[in-house]
Amino acid sequence: MKVFIYLSLTFFIMQSLYSQTNWEWITPYPPNKIILSSTVGDNKAYFWCEANSVFSLDFETDNFEILPNYAPYGNCHPGSFAYQGIAFADSMNGYITDICTGEFRTTDGGKNWTKTASGSSMVCFGTSLVGWKLGGGGLYKTNNAGATWLQRTLPDNLFNNSLFAKMYAINENQLWILTRAQYVGQKEGVWYSYNGGNSWAELNTGLKSDSSNLVSYFDIKISPSGLGYIVGSIFNIIVNSYTGFILKTNDMGLNWELTKFPEEKFETVLLLNNQDVIVLGNTGKEPNNQILIQRRSSDSGLTWNLSTPISNYATYSEFDDAVYSTTYNSIYLFSGYSCYKSIDNGISYQKVVSSLDLSVSNVTFDSKPIVTDKQLGVAWLKWNIRPYLITTDGGETWQKKSLPSDMGSIWLAGISEEVIYLIANQLQLYKSTDFGETWQKLNLNLYSGLQALEVFSKDEFVLSAWKKLVSSTDGGESWIFGPTLDNVFLETTSISKPGYITGVGLYFDTTSQKGCIFNTSDYGLSWHLFDTDDDMLDVHLFENIGYALGKKNLYKTTDNGLSWKIIFSRGGSWYQGFSCFAFFDSLNGVIYSDAGMSITHNGGINWTKTDYGVPFISANKIVFNNRGDLFIIYEASMVKVFGNHDNSNDKYKFNAPISDYYLAQNYPNPFNPNTKIRWRSPIDSWQTLKIYDILGNEVATLVNEYKPAGFYEVEFNGHSDSGQNLSSGVYFYQLRINEFVETRKMILLK
Structure with a gap:
């Protein structure tokens, strides 16, 4: 069979506030949510929770599913009106009645929510079709699972x-x-x-x-x-x-x-x-x-x-x-x-x-993964001796792992080229070269609290020991000690290239303390200090460009930290401000404040407020993996927001949420011999995903079946339907869902 291949140079992205587009819950499991009220529909229970979030429980499998927020969080709590705020007629049709944000209906088991009224008190169902609603000054009855209501x-x-x-x-x-x-x-x-x-x-x-x-x-x-x-x-x-x-x-x-x-x-x-x-x-x-x-x-x-x-x-x-x-x-x-x-x-x-019943406060990924799609990562809870989570595929899957009992608790961790450095109990530094199976204690003769660990390569890293910067260029065999800075406390650091270190922290003078950004080009032997009137939180560097986050301002440098300028500010009262940020590269970044999430695709020149419907009201930590997936941690829970491909290069890019059909670029690309293809359908429908060669000949069918609406991923192993190994070259993969058709190019390189 031959088809006409048409590659579009543009694509359209639509944002929806009330549907689950491209995120998934990671941990803990079951979810750590404060439940306001619950209901049972068929063989499932549904739970209305704090911060406009919902999750379900399948009685047959004991599996929990964290559903999308039905509305953006607006700093309002239903309080005394929270005793009955959710009702389901069956496993698909349900209502949430929230005095703060309104009345919402779902017809697909909570995956999508539609606002149906500005407010109502409560809903209940007596059968799968018949139900009642209190609100609007009266009682209303439905005979079709809430599609229409008649007043009683x-x-x-x-x-x-x-x-x-x-x-x-x-x-x-x-x-x-x-x-x-x-x-x-x-x-x-x-x-x-x-x-x-x-x-x-x-x-x-x-x-x-x-x-x-x-x-x-x-x-x-x-x-x-x-x-x-x-x-x-x-x-x-x-x-x-x-x-x-x-x-x-x-x-x-x-x-x-x-x-x-x-x-x-x-x-x-x-x-x-x-x-x-x-x-x-x-x-x-x-x-x-x-x-x-x-x-x-x-x-x-x-x-x-x-x-x-x-x-x-x-x-x-x-x-x-x-x-x-x-x-x-x-x-x-x-x-x-x-x-x-x-x-x-x-x-x-x-x-x-479950295997993922852990709370986490931090996550980090390998800064230089040896194999692109085998990125090592670790997630942990500070000051906790419980197991931590480890991934070897960039956060696609996670496993529990425990430190040896004599190591204590994880404080900070950093990874590069599959080597993990870890600060335990804020006093000892350890190193693992076998994915955490064994640990080597490094001989660092310092007795003050260790902080601000940043790993640049398998051999080069930096940390602070109270008021002293300590670096190593040989994996901890020897050390470079910077001078003691009696009036500077280092919070976090980042390395742009060997010897070039920038950090943020506090600067103390005789009368007060200020936030500061400091940088060095010689492993801390000499310093350049830039003080601010801000509480400095974090810093991230690329080759010459870097970003430093304060509670009130985001700062940018284009000269490796020698000078900084404010590019984004959050005004308001003392309790309002930024909480965390992350940049995938020097152009694409995400920032959280009390006002929500904003994203930039041009290095902070412009910012767009974005809501992904994740079940959080804010974030304590956000980190990208090398594919552009964003991991968000809030109140000891972690979700992953899938990155979308940017046609302008071969890297994944964090983008606006998608509520329409979507076909992602395969990853990795080029590939040999396996690659993954991800797509989303907003409807239940027959779906086909096929591979074609450069001449338009069909060589493999990956999907040809009816699927419900959702986000999917399939792996292509470089073989034709007849089992033959495909030769190196350009191939196309095409997704068809009803009238929707999209084709993308991929390269098999042996």
Whole structure:
């Protein structure tokens, strides 16, 4: 078969704020997110979390998936309106109702979100099609999983001085609404509709708020037989203490039996079957209200056994959330950024762990990888003796690894030409030439804290020891000691070429301290100092061009650090400013501030604010690998944003997020014999990816199948479909998805 090959010199990039385009979660796993509320749809649970983020849990596989943010973070917390902010009709159709940012709908399991209203209080579904929405001054009902809504009536007094806590349905007709009193004068209540919201009755539970006690209903579960439970707490404002309560009904809530437990606070009830019930919350007296507790009944609520179910894992624990899978009879309990699972009706819990359940604060990659697509990298958590993560493919895959017990904890690490240098306990320097299998302690006779490690090659590196710069050009066999600088504290350093070192830190004079940029061309024997009125954070150099980041300004040099000028500033109050930055090369960079992420493609002349929908509100550390993928760390979590190819050269370039069809340049290119091809489809469709020679002859079919929308990668091994080794030369690969067709060139070089 022959085809006409047309190579376009231009391409179009579209940005979307509410879809997952080209990023993936790396670690920790399960995710360390504060959960606001949850819902179950089919065999999945969905969790609405802090900072406008969402993740899902597959009950069948116990796999977590971190979904894209439904909206950019706007420094707003839903607070008291966070008890029910997510609802799914099934595994695909769902809603988030966030008082800060609005109402959002997904029809593809949370991979894309569309804003549907400026705000609503809560949504719930009774079946896969029928659901209700509170908001806009009324109640609305859907019969098509939220595609359209029709208004229903509500009693006027339901809205009077009430704070909605929960809306719950068991079918297309039976619906309950719980309200709670947070302040004196507010009214709690339990409301029931038997006809899909057409009429309502307020149920009498026997609990009422007064001037000293505030009643809060938090959760409700009722079975089709009429057996059900409501849990919550009564807060006594005089003694500053909670009393937990459990209400039981056998007739859909017409009558209730009340059980109270002083100094306990209940938030969730799980109705496992007609006999087994789990109630979860925290201890309820200040200041010890951060201890997770469980009340368990195996006799349909006649007796309730108290336990602290995860005390063997954590002495400090606070209840966040819990869900139950009826299909697999499994309880998932969330506390302290961890997940615990019970398969014996809450008698015991096991912590859910994985190969990537590590928190990290730093990541670094080989500055001069020997094999381009085998770039070595390390990610770790400072001052922590737990295992670290290591990659040998530029961050495509990661594995746990541990230091020998006598080394202690990782402080800093740097890599070049597959040699790792590592500062442990901020006191000792180690070296590994076998990917961390063994470590050699280097003889550095300094007893002050080691800092600012930068590795230029396998033999040349620099670090600071309090106020002294120390370099080596022979892998740590000998040392070059710069003079002691009593009034300079070095934070970070960077090397542009042998001997040329630039760093940032603090400069102290007799009356004050200032940020400073310092540089040397002779391994620190002599210095040039550039002081600023900024708190200096980081520095990165290329051959002659370099960038230094302060809290308020980004500085640039074009003469190897001899002079610096401000090219980008962040004004505002003292607490506003930049947090971190990274440059892939001298032109393409990324910077984070309290206002979000901005990118440049022309060396900082212009900056464009960008939102990739990653589940972070900011960043503590960002680093590029040699392919242009960006690794972002925030609050001990790490994600990878895939780099996109720039047609102007053979390197990967960080670019704007893509929400349309996209075919990336193969990597590596030229290649021998393997190369990887990456693409994205925004729709579910039949997809083909084929290889052609220079004459247009089809030589290999890599993909020819129906695929859901998503981001994909396939490896081409340089063989034809008949198994023959292809000869050196120019080839083309072409992606077809419906009417979309794109072709790119690649070179097989043997």
